[in-house]
């Protein structure tokens with residue numbers, strides 16, 4: 102083994118003198134910093150032994166690894182990744198990224214104590230749901246609100262409380278399955294509700310519901326089709342008409358909205374997703390939706406509607422098992438706060454911002470990513486074909502399935518390296534990069550890439566092509 106290759110590696114005491122490491126020592130124990138530098142040097146020696154070029158392990162490369170070790174990023178199993186798939190709500194990648202305001206709120210309530218269940222005015226015990234109830238009501242027009250772990254839990258709790266052992270009417274066209282593990286028919290059975298199918302797969306009329314009401318159902322369940330779309334010879338009664346029929350029989354209507362948008366995407370030219378407010382205004386008694394789909398907050402199931410029903414849910418013993426923690430409430434409250442102004446919501450909430458980006462903005466972003474990438478590849482002497490290309494992004498998360506968003510991306514091809522192998526190498530970068538393949542090219546859709554990830558992305562792709 103040629104040990105002269107190792108001699109070029111910087112010594113720990115030299116690295117400790119550098120400005121950046123001096124900074125680290127202000128926020129970390131010096132012993133931890135030294136340990137991180139030693140670990141980085143160990144990795145460098147191992148890589149050199151494997152045949153890496155000494156030039157690829159200069160001081161900055163070693164400091165980068167040391168910083169990852171120091172901050173624990175490379176040691177954790179759950180890691181931050183770069184989402185270059187263009188799928189805004191990617192369930193496998195954690196659905197909605199949070200707004201900075203939400204992250205700050207989570208950090209503040211996580212780092213110390215909070216008034217989670219304390220009424221600051223009276224000094225007495227408070228309700229954890231109070232922190233968000235007023236905001237949800239203000240944004241949706243509902244009388245009362247409640248939050249549970251996710252929308253699946255909301256569906257279960259609502260059916261259990263309002264329909265345990267009782268018949269519930271649902272259109273055959275709405276007996277859907279979402280993400281493999283959530284089937285409306287099965288969750289109904291688990292909750293104790295008796296499924297009463299009405300209408301047909303493609304058409305359900307008001308008279309079909311009327312028959313069920315006359316036969317004595319105790320709840321009408323309406324489910325947003327979410328991840329699929331029926332085209333052609335289809336129909337279902339308008340919400341107002343359905344509500345009027347149900348109320349004439351003194352039967353409540355519950356709508357599982359799935360994504361539950363608080364933002365009018367239709368007005369922004371995207372899809373035909375109903376807003377939660379439209380359902381509440383149509384007179385629906387109880388509505389539920391996810392916190393981490395179109396809403397753009399954290400995993401949660403938001404329930405809102407008439408007070409007499411929400412009050413019953415609040416008293417159900419099951420709520421204790423489905424309750425959300427302080428971090429969820431912190432993220433949710435801060436995100437809801439941003440919805441008080443439509444333009445603030447659109448620009449500050451990452452999912453809305455990504456969905457409403459203009460094609461011109463995406464194109465110029467793709468062009469600048471391509472040139473940064475070409476420069477980086479040239480500097481490393483790596484060869485790859487890089488070109489800017491039009492692509493279609495998706496909303497994902499079972500929302501707006503037929504709505505492709507025109508976008509731009511960078512397409513990459515490396516002679517002699519199959520695309521699957523490139524994807525694999527990209528996932529091995531730090532941070533891991535998640536991309537997709539289209540027509541024998543690896544595509545990086547810029548829609549879902551944050552500006553602050555740009556340098557990591559360019560470095561990661563360059564490593565992939567050079568390696």
Ligand SMILES: *Cc1c(COP(=O)(O)O)cnc(C)c1O
Pocket residue numbers: 251252253254256279283324325326327328357358359360390391392401402498499
């Ligand atoms: C996504 C979805 C659910 C499940 O929501 P989670 O928050 O993921 O639990 C339930 N119903 C519908 C219609 C959905 O689209």
